[in-house]
Amino acid sequence: MPLRERLALWQLVRTERDGDILLEVSDAVRETLIADMDDHELLAAAREMNADDLADLASELPGDVVRELMDHLDAQQRERVRSALSYEDDQVGALMNFGMVTIREDVTLEVVLRYLRRLKELPGHTDKLFVVDYDGVLKGVLPITRLLVSDPENQVSEVMASEPVVFHPDEEACEAAQAFERYDLVSAPVVDRNSKLIGRLSIDEIVDLIREESESEVLSMAGLREEEDIFASVWRSVRNRWAWLAVNLVTAFIASRVIGLFNDTIERLVALAALMPIVAGIGGNSGNQTITMIVRAMALDQLGQGNTWRLLRKELAVSLINGLVWGSVIGAVAWGLYGNWKLGGVMVVAMTLNLLLAAFMGVVIPTTLEKLGRDPAMGASVMITAITDSGGFLIFLGLATLFLL
Amino acid sequence: MPLRERLALWQLVRTERDGDILLEVSDAVRETLIADMDDHELLAAAREMNADDLADLASELPGDVVRELMDHLDAQQRERVRSALSYEDDQVGALMNFGMVTIREDVTLEVVLRYLRRLKELPGHTDKLFVVDYDGVLKGVLPITRLLVSDPENQVSEVMASEPVVFHPDEEACEAAQAFERYDLVSAPVVDRNSKLIGRLSIDEIVDLIREESESEVLSMAGLREEEDIFASVWRSVRNRWAWLAVNLVTAFIASRVIGLFNDTIERLVALAALMPIVAGIGGNSGNQTITMIVRAMALDQLGQGNTWRLLRKELAVSLINGLVWGSVIGAVAWGLYGNWKLGGVMVVAMTLNLLLAAFMGVVIPTTLEKLGRDPAMGASVMITAITDSGGFLIFLGLATLFLL
Numbered sequence: 134m135p136l137r138e139r140l141a142l143w144q145l146v147r148t149e150r151d152g153d154i155l156l157e158v159s160d161a162v163r164e165t166l167i168a169d170m171d172d173h174e175l176l177a178a179a180r181e182m183n184a185d186d187l188a189d190l191a192s193e194l195p196g197d198v199v200r201e202l203m204d205h206l207d208a209q210q211r212e213r214v215r216s217a218l219s220y221e222d223d224q225v226g227a228l229m230n231f232g233m234v235t236i237r238e239d240v241t242l243e244v245v246l247r248y249l250r251r252l253k254e255l256p257g258h259t260d261k262l263f264v265v266d267y268d269g270v271l272k273g274v275l276p277i278t279r280l281l282v283s284d285p286e287n288q289v290s291e292v293m294a295s296e297p298v299v300f301h302p303d304e305e306a307c308e309a310a311q312a313f314e315r316y317d318l319v320s321a322p323v324v325d326r327n328s329k330l331i332g333r334l335s336i337d338e339i340v341d342l343i344r345e346e347s348e349s350e351v352l353s354m355a356g357l358r359e360e361e362d363i364f365a366s367v368w369r370s371v372r373n374r375w376a377w378l379a380v381n382l383v384t385a386f387i388a389s390r391v392i393g394l395f396n397d398t399i400e401r402l403v404a405l406a407a408l409m410p411i412v413a414g415i416g417g418n419s420g421n422q423t424i425t426m427i428v429r430a431m432a433l434d435q436l437g438q439g440n441t442w443r444l445l446r447k448e449l450a451v452s453l454i455n456g457l458v459w460g461s462v463i464g465a466v467a468w469g470l471y472g473n474w475k476l477g478g479v480m481v482v483a484m485t486l487n488l489l490l491a492a493f494m495g496v497v498i499p500t501t502l503e504k505l506g507r508d509p510a511m512g513a514s515v516m517i518t519a520i521t522d523s524g525g526f527l528i529f530l531g532l533a534t535l536f537l538l
Numbered sequence: 539m540p541l542r543e544r545l546a547l548w549q550l551v552r553t554e555r556d557g558d559i560l561l562e563v564s565d566a567v568r569e570t571l572i573a574d575m576d577d578h579e580l581l582a583a584a585r586e587m588n589a590d591d592l593a594d595l596a597s598e599l600p601g602d603v604v605r606e607l608m609d610h611l612d613a614q615q616r617e618r619v620r621s622a623l624s625y626e627d628d629q630v631g632a633l634m635n636f637g638m639v640t641i642r643e644d645v646t647l648e649v650v651l652r653y654l655r656r657l658k659e660l661p662g663h664t665d666k667l668f669v670v671d672y673d674g675v676l677k678g679v680l681p682i683t684r685l686l687v688s689d690p691e692n693q694v695s696e697v698m699a700s701e702p703v704v705f706h707p708d709e710e711a712c713e714a715a716q717a718f719e720r721y722d723l724v725s726a727p728v729v730d731r732n733s734k735l736i737g738r739l740s741i742d743e744i745v746d747l748i749r750e751e752s753e754s755e756v757l758s759m760a761g762l763r764e765e766e767d768i769f770a771s772v773w774r775s776v777r778n779r780w781a782w783l784a785v786n787l788v789t790a791f792i793a794s795r796v797i798g799l800f801n802d803t804i805e806r807l808v809a810l811a812a813l814m815p816i817v818a819g820i821g822g823n824s825g826n827q828t829i830t831m832i833v834r835a836m837a838l839d840q841l842g843q844g845n846t847w848r849l850l851r852k853e854l855a856v857s858l859i860n861g862l863v864w865g866s867v868i869g870a871v872a873w874g875l876y877g878n879w880k881l882g883g884v885m886v887v888a889m890t891l892n893l894l895l896a897a898f899m900g901v902v903i904p905t906t907l908e909k910l911g912r913d914p915a916m917g918a919s920v921m922i923t924a925i926t927d928s929g930g931f932l933i934f935l936g937l938a939t940l941f942l943l
Contacts, residue, residue, distance in 0.1 A: 246686065250686070250687055250688070250689070253687055254687060255683040255686065259683055260663075277683070277686065278682070280686075281654045281655070281685075282657055282659060282660060284655070314742075317662060317742045319663065319741065336745075337719075337722045340719055340741075340744075340745060343745065343748055344719075344748060347748075347749070347752030348752070348834060350752075351752070351755065351830060351834060352830065352831075367852055367856050370852065370856045374860065377823070378823060378827075381819065382816075382864055382867065385819040389812045389813055389815060389816050392812040393809075396812070399804070399811050400805065403801050403804050403805045403811075404801075406797055406804050406811040406814075407795070407798040410797065410818070410931075411787075411790040411793075411794050413815070414789075414793070415783065415786055415787060415790055418786040421919065422782075422783075429753060429756060447772055447775065450772040451775045454772065455776060455780075455783060459783060514826065518819070518822075518823075522815065522819065
């Protein structure tokens with residue numbers, strides 16, 4: 134919904150519901166809504182929230198509001214919000230919630246069933262109960278489906294899974310997401326270094342994370358800094374796209390200077406000016422295909438260290454074939470058009486070499502970025518295009534200078 | 539894992555486990571494994587599977603094997619496999635499984651608890667029981683957390699949720715995925731037109747679907763036909779990338795012919811050859827940013843019909859600002875380099891016009907593709923680049939011919 138209509142609607146929403154809505158909308162939309170509220174409204178909206186929700190929201194609220202809200206919480210809640218805020222966005226600790234139902238291992242299932250009935254309601258996504266000892270150390274988990282099918286006379290310790298999948302708050306969230314997929318989890322315990330239960334991950338947050346991950350991959354490949362509300366203000370959008378356009382401008386300028394080196398050659402054979410973008414363009418397209426593949430494979434953790442070399446060989450082979458085949462097609466066309474078979478030959482060789490360059494850099498850029506601990510998708514498309522442009526012009530015009538003049 | 543090692547390892551796996559493994563691996567890997575097995579091995583692997591798993595796999599098995607397998611199933615199972623196979627890959631019917639526990643509404647929770655205990659095991663991701671009447675018509679769902687916290691003396695009909703979220707087998711799977719996210723579902727009933735319960739969707743399949751969707755979006759934007767096993771054979775990879783490279787070749791050739799129109803202009807002012815890729819390149823980059831944004835917004839269903847015009851205006855405004863600002867920067871540089879202020883002026887105007895073209899087509903291409911019922915991401919990147927290349931050359935060289943000669 135466009136900004137003006139959105140804010141008009143927002144004014145009509147009853148204050149009690151503000152909090153729920155803020156938690157549901159996308160980051161970009163939330164920001165516009167929060168910007169529209171004064172501290173008083175924000176306080177009213179946030180006061181209804183529990184520690185989980187507050188922790189999710191706190192980083193986007195003004196400092197004053199957060200401090201005031203913290204004063205209203207009890208000690209345990211305050212501790213939870215504080216601990217959740219202490220982790221990076223991409224860590225398990227920032228994602229965990231506190232909707233845990235804990236039981237002891239030395240009671241019977243009958244006792245557990247009676248205990249649950251007293252609770253009146255279980256937290257969302259409760260598919261297992263957490264078995265802890267008196268110090269809060271996790272001893273196992275009791276899936277509630279197992280609780281339902283087992284003899285109520287049994288002890289918890291006999292029925293529980295004693296070696297469940299656990300996470301640590303400083304683990305990377307995307308690894309947790311992969312584990313959720315691999316083991317088909319709905320919820321899982323988060324424990325500290327001493328195996329003490331401190332929180333829980335649940336599938337709803339994991340699903341959000343998977344969406345966000347794939348979104349940020351797509352955006353960063355295209356050189357967008359962050360998620361953009363499609364009805365964001367023009368000014369905001371300009372800033373979001375600014376950075377990579379500037380990078381692109383520099384790389385395009387470099388490519389232009391490469392062409393500038395060959396002014397004399399082009400002056401003597403102007404057909405080169407028309408043909409050079411073909412060499413550069415196909416290289417860019419092919420390089421983008423390679424880099425997209427590899428960034429995906431990295432995101433899915435399919436690429437081990439030892440495999441890079443083998444992968445490089447394969448990508449080079451694919452490029453060699455594509456270069457020879459499509460290079461020959463376009464080389465033949467160029468021969469026919471300009472009646473110069475040497476020009477056709479230079480096209481074939483230049484296309485092949487540029488595709489090999491694209492394959493090489495398409496593997497090297499993301500693997501190097503990853504080794505440096507950076508996001509391998511980051512502007513990948515802009516970078517590979519820069520290389521295949523400058524490289525393509527250099528190879529094609531260089532070969533032309535050597536063989537055609 | 540590279541193909542040779544993968545198949546060597548595959549040979550070492552015990553036959554009983556083949557089926558489970560086939561179900562877990564990615565589509566591209568599965569294909570290589572199935573290709574390596576003879577009919578006899580496939581039969582042995584698939585015979586252990588239930589109807590769900592078989593339905594997932596059947597479309598990839600040889601016809602003979604499927605027929606033979608069907609003979610081994612009982613009537614209900616056969617019916618289920620057949621019905622699952624009758625839906626398109628992107629429909630709910632192809633995704634549903636049959637791990638449903640059904641109960642009647644006129645019994646007490648105590649009876650339900652005793653019934654469950656007799657089952658020994660519940661299907662994975664059972665977070666609710668399905669309440670049906672004697673004709674199999676869905677009356678409601680009983681979340682098992684509610685079963686646990688309610689008084690066992692209550693009737694099912696008093697405790698159940700009588701208007702649950704339901705899906706139909708011919709609904710689009712990606713809409714179901716959005717509903718799962720919106721309502722934080724773990725499982726949900728699938729009913730036919732008469733409200734008869736025919737299957738169940740569960741979150742594990744939805745998570746897989748979300749992954750696949752975002753994957754195919756990334757791949758198709760880059761012009762890759764399908765998921766590619768990163769260690770696929772060179773030949774397979776060539777075929778996967780062939781189609782869009784060929785399209786790209788045609789579009790690059792068109793751009794080349796556009797330049798060819800201005801041979802005389804370039805011969806008289808060779809600086810144009812060096813500057814024209816800047817205009818085209820920045821346009822391509824900016825167009826890719828726009829189209830990426832819009833394809834994402836469409837995938838998340840944020841783009842209504844009435845909004846297209848407003849969105850277009852915004853994108854045009856962003857491009858106007860970027861064009862004037864960055865165009866001026868590069869125009870000033872061109873002036874400095876070539877000592878020709880008119881050349882600088884042509885750069886500013888050409889950059890701005892090409893960015894406006896990029897914004898216009900970046901909105902129009904995906905919205906039109908969607909209106910035509912096509913995948914809006916399909917080769918989006920190749921198409922927008924084609925337009926900003928040809929358009930950029932035409933605009934820049936055309937203006938240069940008019941004002942510089």
